[in-house]
Amino acid sequence: MTRDGDDGGDGGADGARRRFLAALAAAGVPAVAGCNQSGGESTDTATDEPTEATGTPATETTEPTETTEPGPSVRIAELSAPPVGQYRPGTIDVTVANDGEERFDGLVAVEFTDEFVDSRAVEVPAGETAEATVEFERGRVGDNAVSVAVRGDGETIASATGTVTVTPYPEHDVDVDGTDLVCGDGVVYFGGSSLANAFSPDRGDDLATAFDAIADRGVASVRVFGFAPSWARIDSMPGPETYNDAWFEFFDRVVVAAKRRDIRLFVPLINGNPAYGPIGEENLSVNVPQFVRWADDAETRSDFFDSDECMAMFEGWVERLVTHENHLTGVEYRNDPTIAMWELGNEIQMSPPRVGESIRPWIEQAGSFVKGLDDRTLLTTGSYGHQGRNAFVDEASADPIDVVSIHYYPGPSHYDLPEDEVIPTLEAAIETAHEEIGKPLYVGEYNWGVQPEDSAPYEERAEWVGRLQDVMAERNVAATNYWTVAVEERPTSYHKHSTAYAPAESTTLDVVESHVRRLRERSPSSCIEAED
Incomplete structure (x- = not known):
């Protein structure tokens, strides 16, 4: 057939x-x-x-x-x-x-x-x-x-x-009830990962194989950029008010690949600040530094959050994205329950020397614009959130924001926290989200970064990832996406310290699978069913 x-x-x-x-x-x-x-x-x-x-x-x-x-x-x-x-x-x-x-x-x-x-x-x-x-x-x-x-x-x-x-399928949208996410007939806990293969067409030639590999691990959610990042070999927005139809056709296939496998998508609208990877005229992307480069009323990356021209470019891109009609399904992204959540931006924040200053006025304005286009899909900031990167409580308390966002990288390749601070720091963020802000918590990225070695599979990483997952599960974190899985052969000369290469790097993947299947079992909602 x-x-x-x-x-x-x-x-x-x-x-x-x-x-x-x-x-x-x-x-x-x-x-x-x-x-x-x-x-x-x-x-x-x-x-x-x-x-x-x-x-x-x-x-x-x-x-x-x-x-x-x-x-x-x-x-x-x-x-x-x-x-x-x-x-x-x-x-x-x-x-x-x-x-x-x-x-x-x-x-x-x-x-x-x-x-x-x-x-x-x-x-x-x-x-x-x-x-x-x-x-x-x-x-x-x-x-x-x-x-x-x-x-x-x-x-x-x-x-x-x-x-x-x-x-339309899935039948039910994801919604908020207090500090929980709900879907259909009950509370739902999403466990998944980001998927490097879905970031750009040059890595997504075989989306079916990539999505099959993580679906076989039981993932219920995938975080994937709603734009081509700077390291992709394609531009999604080559210039102000200029959009690449070829990228949208690729992302249509990403949405369909997820839909076929009952996977919900968590989608950042732009890349933030810092916008990781080299940024140059020959390597454009939908991100804060690029918008500043194009704008006449902004000079520094922090100016993005006060620039009328940057806001106009952001709004133009967002409208083009969320109202896009998928050429395979005939459904606009904003009306497709496969997309469970929009993120205003991946790790949006002020730049040095203003790191940690609140960008709540921008969040209120940008968030209201998104909600005006799409009041069905949940919205979060996409911020790193805590550990001094953002004005955590102030920004997450903004009215358009449905769900609190944090990222967490306590390992030696990132924040290198003392081991006795790793779990308390995570527990404090969870408590703040639930008790002070009063919204569900979404950990959009987490990992325990270790220096790449040829002796991988990185038992240390797997052990600490499992510890973080235990805390998130026990404390009812609504959604958690591991960063990141790449369904491809692991390079022999260079391994990214936060990438689990499937299927070869099974140690960390086994831990991720155990976590997501545990969350399936804990979810009363029929939107996510426990698997044998």
């Missing part, structure tokens, strides 16, 4: 026609020149009958018979296509009736307007009916036209058209 792929490749109408003819040949039924899939040029009758499941007309077309010799007389008695969620297994049930005096052996072929679905051999004794069921998956929300052809002896004997109604 063919289906909408993660890469969006369906081959178009010509490709569907070629696959249709190939199916006929494989079933030993020759195609006839001059006879189309809708019943051919000599069709002279058409009747409208309501489909039992959808209530929409199924048009049956039957070829006229020029001979009076006894034989099969075939028609499509019923075409049933129950509504189905996006990329969920669906069925198209076809009842073929033979009103003639001889047995009929042929083929039932099904296709959408832009995609050949599948075919089934059918045998119908004289005077009886037979069922043919074709399975499919479909991503485009709404009524999808479907056509069915019954062929035998080199001819299209009968055809019918109908619709398949595809409903």
Whole structure:
């Protein structure tokens, strides 16, 4: 069976026609020149009958018979296509009736307007009916036209058209209840990671394999930038008010890959300050330093938060992103429950010497703009939050912010905290979020960075990551995304100290998997189910 792929490749109408003819040949039924899939040029009758499941007309077309010799007389008695969620297994049930005096052996072929679905051999004794069921998956929300052809002896004997109604999936949005996240019928705890393969097309040639690798580990959430970072080989925003459609097509595939695997996405809208990686005219990105570079009313990176021009560029990018219609699903990002949360920016903050000063006025203005476009999706700051990087309580208390954000890197390659301060520092941040701010806490990044060595798999990293996860689980942190997983071969000459390479680096991955499966078991909501 063919289906909408993660890469969006369906081959178009010509490709569907070629696959249709190939199916006929494989079933030993020759195609006839001059006879189309809708019943051919000599069709002279058409009747409208309501489909039992959808209530929409199924048009049956039957070829006229020029001979009076006894034989099969075939028609499509019923075409049933129950509504189905996006990329969920669906069925198209076809009842073929033979009103003639001889047995009929042929083929039932099904296709959408832009995609050949599948075919089934059918045998119908004289005077009886037979069922043919074709399975499919479909991503485009709404009524999808479907056509069915019954062929035998080199001819299209009968055809019918109908619709398949595809409903949005997942069914439920993620919302806030006090210091908890809720979804559908209960509280939900998200455990997952970021996924380096989903950051840019040059690392995302095989999104299906990458998402399969982390889905097999049980992850329920993935944090992925809603822009091309500076190290990507593509620009998502090459200039002010200039946007790259190719990047959006790539991100469409990211959303679909997550949706297929019941993974929710947490998406920063821009990269912050610092915007990691080299920033130059030849290497643009959607980030604070680049906006400052383009603006006439800003000179330093901290000026970004007071610049009218930078705010206009931010708003232009955000509107382009959240209102983008996915070319595979027909759904705007802001209306897609697969995207659980927007982040105003990845680690947005003032620059030296103003690190730690509050940017709450900017958060209020930017957050209100985002909420004006999309009041369905949850919003957080995306900030590092604590440890002096931000005015933690003041910024997270801003009205548009639904969820508190922190990142945590206490290990030797980052903050290098004394071991006896590692757990208390995390516990204090959790308590502040829950007790003082009164909102759910989202740990958007965490790791225990160690210097890369050829002797990886880094037992020290795995041990400390497990300790951090124990605290977050015991203290009801709503969502936690490990930074980061790369589904690729681990380099022999250089390993990033915060990257777990899948599948080779199993020590840390096993710890992450244990954590996310524990959170699944603790989630009363049916939006996330415990896995065996």
